[in-house]
Amino acid sequence: MTHQPTSSHFKENAHEALRDAPLQKALVHVRSNFIQKRAEAAQRLPEFEALRDSARDIKNHTLKHLDLYLEAYEAKVRELGGEVHYAATAKQGLDIILDICRKRGAKTVTKGKSMIAEEIGLNDALEAAGIEAVETDLGEYIIQLRGEAPSHIIAPAVHVNKDEVENEFRRAHLHLPKDRDLSEPAQLLGEARGVLRDKFLNADIGITGANFLIAETGTSIIVTNEGNGDLTQILPKVHIVIASLEKITPTLADAAQLLRVLARSATGQDMSVYTTLSTGPRRPGDPDGPEEYHVVLLDNGRSSMLGGEFEDMLRCIRCGACMNHCPVYHAVGGHAYGWVYPGPMGAVLTPTLIGVKEGGQLPNASTFCGRCEEVCPVRIPLPGMMRHWREREFERHLSPTTVRAGLAFWAFFAKRPTLYRLATSFGMRALHLIGRAKGRFSFLPLARGWTRYRDLPAPQGATFQSQWRAKSRPVA
Amino acid sequence: MSARDDILANIRASLGVTGAEAPRRFAAKERLAQSPEGVIPRRGQGDPAARVATFKAEAERAQASVAEVAGAADVPNEIARYLREANLPATFRMGEDARLAAMPWSETALEILRGPSDGHDLNGVSAAFAGVAESGTLALCSGPDNPTTINFLPDNHFVVVFERDIVADYESVWRKLRERYGKGAMPRTLNLITGPSRSADIEQTLLLGAHGPRRLHIVMVRDG
Numbered sequence: 001m002t003h004q005p006t007s008s009h010f011k012e013n014a015h016e017a018l019r020d021a022p023l024q025k026a027l028v029h030v031r032s033n034f035i036q037k038r039a040e041a042a043q044r045l046p047e048f049e050a051l052r053d054s055a056r057d058i059k060n061h062t063l064k065h066l067d068l069y070l071e072a073y074e075a076k077v078r079e080l081g082g083e084v085h086y087a088a089t090a091k092q093g094l095d096i097i098l099d100i101c102r103k104r105g106a107k108t109v110t111k112g113k114s115m116i117a118e119e120i121g122l123n124d125a126l127e128a129a130g131i132e133a134v135e136t137d138l139g140e141y142i143i144q145l146r147g148e149a150p151s152h153i154i155a156p157a158v159h160v161n162k163d164e165v166e167n168e169f170r171r172a173h174l175h176l177p178k179d180r181d182l183s184e185p186a187q188l189l190g191e192a193r194g195v196l197r198d199k200f201l202n203a204d205i206g207i208t209g210a211n212f213l214i215a216e217t218g219t220s221i222i223v224t225n226e227g228n229g230d231l232t233q234i235l236p237k238v239h240i241v242i243a244s245l246e247k248i249t250p251t252l253a254d255a256a257q258l259l260r261v262l263a264r265s266a267t268g269q270d271m272s273v274y275t276t277l278s279t280g281p282r283r284p285g286d287p288d289g290p291e292e293y294h295v296v297l298l299d300n301g302r303s304s305m306l307g308g309e310f311e312d313m314l315r316c317i318r319c320g321a322c323m324n325h326c327p328v329y330h331a332v333g334g335h336a337y338g339w340v341y342p343g344p345m346g347a348v349l350t351p352t353l354i355g356v357k358e359g360g361q362l363p364n365a366s367t368f369c370g371r372c373e374e375v376c377p378v379r380i381p382l383p384g385m386m387r388h389w390r391e392r393e394f395e396r397h398l399s400p401t402t403v404r405a406g407l408a409f410w411a412f413f414a415k416r417p418t419l420y421r422l423a424t425s426f427g428m429r430a431l432h433l434i435g436r437a438k439g440r441f442s443f444l445p446l447a448r449g450w451t452r453y454r455d456l457p458a459p460q461g462a463t464f465q466s467q468w469r470a471k472s473r474p475v476a
Numbered sequence: 477m478s479a480r481d482d483i484l485a486n487i488r489a490s491l492g493v494t495g496a497e498a499p500r501r502f503a504a505k506e507r508l509a510q511s512p513e514g515v516i517p518r519r520g521q522g523d524p525a526a527r528v529a530t531f532k533a534e535a536e537r538a539q540a541s542v543a544e545v546a547g548a549a550d551v552p553n554e555i556a557r558y559l560r561e562a563n564l565p566a567t568f569r570m571g572e573d574a575r576l577a578a579m580p581w582s583e584t585a586l587e588i589l590r591g592p593s594d595g596h597d598l599n600g601v602s603a604a605f606a607g608v609a610e611s612g613t614l615a616l617c618s619g620p621d622n623p624t625t626i627n628f629l630p631d632n633h634f635v636v637v638f639e640r641d642i643v644a645d646y647e648s649v650w651r652k653l654r655e656r657y658g659k660g661a662m663p664r665t666l667n668l669i670t671g672p673s674r675s676a677d678i679e680q681t682l683l684l685g686a687h688g689p690r691r692l693h694i695v696m697v698r699d700g
């Protein structure tokens with residue numbers, strides 16, 4: 001879905017999200033599920049922290065040599081009969097894909113989950129060209145029916161409740177009996193499986209993203225749990241991979257390091273169910289697989305991030321851990337961020353990709369609790385980068401407004417008890433540390449205009465609210 | 477300038493390099509040639525018996541079911557037993573894998589369909605290229621022997637893995653691939669499969685059998 005970005009209205013969006021009762025109900029699942037599962041997976045692997053260092057180093061090395069690995073990757077794909085297309089902009093990416101579709105006379109395209117496809121607005125472009133685009137990841141399928149954008153990078157329909165899925169399916173699947181029972185999640189899944197199976201078998205072209213592109217072998221790797229990405233790429237005659245430049249990874253050995261932190265950080269699995277390595281089109285004698293294999297490499301602003309203060313963001317492997325652990329995301333969900341990428345990674349990436357004017361509000365959507373950086377598998381200093389953005393805003397001579405906006409932001413959180421409690425339960429430790437030395441703050445993130453002349457007493461121990469709750473707990 | 481040249485030029489400008497610097501070229505070339513291995517978890521290591529035990533435990537953790545048989549000749553019976561007990565039709569599809577072909581299927585009442593799946597099979601049987609102990613993962617290579625469609629379209633997937641092919645870690649799979657296909661070469665598709673298909677997209681409730689198989693039954697063969 002391409003939607004006009006609404007990131008510049010983050011505050012209004014957040015406001016609305018906080019009052020959205022079904023959304024608030026759905027968001028509980030993020031808090032209760034992802035955090036615990038990641039913690040258990042990390043705990044079970046003694047080498048996990050060392051692997052995070054290794055993953056970070058591999059990404060840094062690759063970014064420093066990106067031009068060379070790109071050339072090596074491209075040569076390898078070509079050697080095996082695949083095609084590599086470069087797209088400097090979203091528009092160029094769309095044109096390349098539409099052109100392939102036109103040449104093959106494609107009427108139906110199945111799609112595996114791809115954030116890059118979201119970034120360039122691929123579905124809308126395909127529909128506009130008269131091509132049916134079918135999302136096949138269950139979550140993506142649900143939000144496609146609802147005409148929405150994903151609200152999470154690995155769980156796109158996390159904001160949707162079961163009843164809402166049932167309503168959508170009843171509206172869309174009119175060929176099925178009206179009185180069927182769809183009260184259980186398993187029944188909903190079964191229905192989607194049946195409907196999508198037909199789509200898979202009849203698609204002309206399959207489009208997937210890639211988690212990694214391997215220079216050593218010219219291989220694209222996708223990671224899924226459902227198997228939809230595989231049916232998308234092995235059944236149609238043409239497989240198109242759309243991926244951004246920074247997905248390039250030197251070797252299979254490097255990919256193994258990254259794979260070991262990816263699923264653990266995302267869902268708490270040791271490995272996702274399907275890790276699929278695809279290399280070129282089908283070979284002579286192969287009974288299945290695509291006849292044509294295309295890779296579209298999208299830049300869309302990334303090459304300009306290299307060597308600058310936001311280069312670290314290009315290490316991101318899209319695991320979603322930062323949003324899963326973010327108190328702001330927990331409170332407002334993904335749509336409030338107003339564009340494709342939500343949560344802390346979105347707050348940093350969005351302004352770099354769509355500009356400060358549209359996305360510049362997002363770096364304020366932080367309590368600076370630091371949880372995102374603590375869990376990021378490639379150790380991206382997300383809070384520091386959000387701070388960078390705010391400093392840039394100062395440089396743009398927006399100071400008076402920024403000061404006001406900063407204070408307004410604290411006020412915004414403080415006035416909303418649920419959000420404030422969440423934010424402070426994480427933030428308290430950090431605030432305590434900053435203020436510990438003197439017992440008061442001379443600096444408070446985002447409220448510099450205020451703390452420059454006044455000190456704020458440092459919180460001692462817990463928040464008032466949590467102390468109150470603890471004290472009023474009945475003694476057994 | 478083409479988009480390609482634009483992008484490469486912009487990357488180089490941002491990095492402050494020309495692309496011709498010898499030390500950079502050497503570093504990239506060396507990495508591609510040497511494929512240095514990073515941190516390898518201890519979990520999958522150990523002697524063959526330990527690897528087999530870890531593989532089994534990890535595969536079960538990922539919700540696969542696992543059976544161990546003494547020899548290749550016992551595989552047909554094990555699959556027949558599973559189908560019978562699960563009340564499934566005694567029909568399955570498989571490719572041309574010589575190891576599978578050599579098994580005594582005629583001793584069972586199983587009906588065999590050959591070749592790739594068209595999406596209408598309930599049961600499929602494949603032979604694995606390798607098993608990975610550290611995460612209970614199966615590695616399957618595409619081709620006429622084990623068509624990739626069999627890994628995804630049938631409801632129930634049976635994978636035969638010989639215990640001598642159970643390796644410690646992914647890096648060992650890459651080495652095994654290099655031995656079979658040559659350095660830098662790969663099968664068209666390599667599937668690493670860890671448990672049966674699943675989705676948690678509806679209210680984060682974990683459900684098996686999203687688009688791929690609902691059940692994954694692994695048959696480990698002791699001697700080869």
Ligand code: SF4
Nearest residue numbers: 316317319320322376
């Ligand atoms: S920024 Fe880090 S934690 Fe967030 S999605 Fe990217 S890799 Fe995962």
